[in-house]
């Protein structure tokens with residue numbers, strides 16, 4: 001089983017990263033994908049992916065819009081091309097749009113479009129961060145249709161929104177929000193949508209399921225999310241794990 005979205009390169013894990021990987025494997029999660037967030041993070045991210053034999057994606061998160069967009073994008077393009085034959089590089093991202101950061105909206109949009117263009121050119125799927133910006137993300141995905149598709153990570157919406165993404169060839173990243181009894185829309189989505197469209201993720205150290213775990217989220221928690229998905233889909237945990245693993249393998253060509 002794979003945690004398809006875990007920022008294990010973040011400083012929150014510096015003190016006990018070995019133990020976090022150990023707990024993850026003991027919980028039945030064999031590996032993870034470390035998404036890229038900014039040029040300042042790439043070096044450590046790549047070193048840790050190498051050290052722990054983890055998968056990784058390369059990209060620039062909308063929270064880290066570079067001052068010089070062209071410079072940021074040419075650095076990203078060069079790095080992606082340099083690692084294109086590396087079997088651990090599985091996607092472009094995370095990239096996307098976040099309307100909570102309105103001041104940088106024009107830069108976010110240009111950065112997202114440039115990364116979709118890059119994903120098209122190198123034929124990789126994308127890992128998309130989208131907060132309060134589904135209309136704009138869907139419009140971009142229509143303009144830059146991607147043969148390999150991708151994932152809308154940390155999906156929280158209802159079935160109708162889910163289907164608009166599925167129709168564009170995207171999967172839905174299901175994370176800690178699934179543990180929240182108030183997340184009714186998401187529960188409805190996970191009960192109704194065929195399992196082949198879902199991916200498992202934690203977004204560690206973020207998106208900690210409230211009232212369930214201590215403050216920091218970690219990949220081992222994904223085992224609890226499988227139980228909750230199984231409960232909502234009325235299927236066994238074994239079946240859910242096998243299908244989610246298959247979905248990740250197909251999307252990221254593992």
Ligand SMILES: [Zn+2]
Pocket residue numbers: 005007035094203
């Ligand atoms: Zn993330």
